[in-house]
Amino acid sequence: MDDPTVYLNGTFLPLSQAKVSVLDRGFLFGDGIYEVLFYHRGKPIAAADHIARLKHSLNEVGIAYPDVDLLAISNELIAKQQLSDAKVYWQITRGAEAVRYHVPKPDTKPTIFIMAEYEKPVDIDAGPAAVKAITLPDLRWHRCDIKSLLLLPNCMAKMQAKQAGCAEAILHRDGVVTEGTSTSLLIVKDGKLVTHPANHWILGGITRLNLIAIAKEHDIDVCEATFTVEDMMAADEVMLGGTTTLVAGVTHVDNTPINDGQVGPITRQLFQWYFA
Incomplete structure (x- = not known):
């Protein structure tokens, strides 16, 4: 309209x-x-x-x-x-x-x-989107659990990601990964789904919350714990979750392939279960 x-x-x-x-x-x-x-x-x-x-x-x-x-x-x-x-x-x-x-x-x-x-x-049959990301220092304030209008740091980081030909910037504080500029960040290592604890350093993502619940329902181990950029780069899968992003597989971070540059199987499965 x-x-x-x-x-x-x-x-x-x-x-x-x-x-x-x-x-x-x-x-x-x-x-x-x-x-x-x-x-x-x-x-x-x-x-x-x-x-x-x-x-x-x-x-x-x-x-x-x-x-x-x-x-x-x-x-x-x-x-x-x-x-x-x-x-x-x-x-x-x-x-x-x-x-x-x-x-x-x-x-x-x-x-x-x-x-x-x-x-x-949403084309459910097509599966989750495959996206690339960069890493950037998390310059936001200390109350990221509040969904405030104050989004200038998020916008600046997202613009840097776009300039780099990427869909998202993955943020970190002194090397500890928090989340994306407008998405939650989850990784898979040895079959376990890992994501930053829901505290004042991240927004309590609704898609993140539901992916955790869905994973547990299907007997996937879930761990809410901090992890580093190095841990993420060594992960089997990296995924983004968000209200409009839904579930997306990160295939490259800072030009380095994740899972040989392919969306991982658990990411694909969680996407399907999300719409079941």
């Missing part, structure tokens, strides 16, 4: 008419939280998990959870645009005030924005 319907502060309206104040704290300070849901065949994947993460992020920054049904609004946008596979973006900022000041007033009313965008239908 050229001018799709979106939701802003209680109103459904065309995207071209959706306006927010230049004094909105999301615009001035990045003072807000966001979530992205993936709809597959008209149904949201792991909606309850996304809502739980949104509540966590809002609570951590002191923004009240909105008194609206975000999922119902999202479903209505999907229906209005007649979408099947789509991504739905939720953004809640602390709101707009009369003057720019670091400390917000306690009665500031949050700004709520929701939009739905078409996504190419």
Whole structure:
């Protein structure tokens, strides 16, 4: 649709008419939280998990959870645009005030924005995407568990990856791998699925959470533990998980082949189980 319907502060309206104040704290300070849901065949994947993460992020920054049904609004946008596979973006900022000041007033009313965008239908038979990645130092703040609007370090790293002809930048702190700029990072070694523990150094990825559960259901050993760049380079498989990335196999890291440059069997199997 050229001018799709979106939701802003209680109103459904065309995207071209959706306006927010230049004094909105999301615009001035990045003072807000966001979530992205993936709809597959008209149904949201792991909606309850996304809502739980949104509540966590809002609570951590002191923004009240909105008194609206975000999922119902999202479903209505999907229906209005007649979408099947789509991504739905939720953004809640602390709101707009009369003057720019670091400390917000306690009665500031949050700004709520929701939009739905078409996504190419998932070709399950084709299997997971094969992608290349680079490694970069993780320059983000120390509360990566909060899904904040403050994405400048992520954007800069993603731009470097694109300049290198890669889909993602895998981040590390002093050699310890954390995650991708917009994805969770998992490796396979000797049949075991390994991923960084869910703490303040990473975002608690919803796809990551579900891949862990699926792996355990199918008797794949799972270990939430830190590992180094060297460990990753020596892994049998490296994969990315994300709401819109879904499950992707990393075939090269810093131009070095992983699994002889092929998507690994456990990555392929997890992709199939994810949509079972």
